[in-house]
Amino acid sequence: MRLLSLLLIDIDFFKNVNDSFGHEAGDQALKAFARMIASAKRDSDIAGRIGGEEFAILLPETGKEAAGAFAERLCELVREHSLDVAGGLLRLTVSIGVAEATIRTAGIETLMREADQALYDAKRAGRDRVAIAGSPSHRLAEAAE
DSSP states (O other): OOOEEEEEEEETTHHHHHHHHOHHHHHHHHHHHHHHHHHHSOTTOEEEEEETTEEEEEEETOOHHHHHHHHHHHHHHHHHOEEEETTEEEEOOEEEEEEEOOTTOOSHHHHHHHHHHHHHHHHHTTSSSEEETTSHHHHHHHHHO
């Protein structure tokens, strides 16, 4: 089986961006984040917006450790970037859930469900962070539910 990982990414507190700076600033923020993804990903990676402020990146030939390292670099890139919008300087953070396709991942639905659960683990842990499905911290979160 070939390696494949999925990142699900949510811009933290994006509703506050629209509420505080306006929808035009929100659109600018989405475009800026998409450019950050494009600059960070490899040509073989597939990235897209899946709705609202949520994005996905499919990383072929990438295990969860390497995908987690990429996700950490992306979090840092976003954290260090500021966007000049009408009304002030806008800084964003993102939460990222990482899942790796395995023998038990019987299709994209399972992979997406695992990445989505990891994304919510990252949000529950305080946002602006990466959570990896199947990691010890992820299993602890599952046990607490």
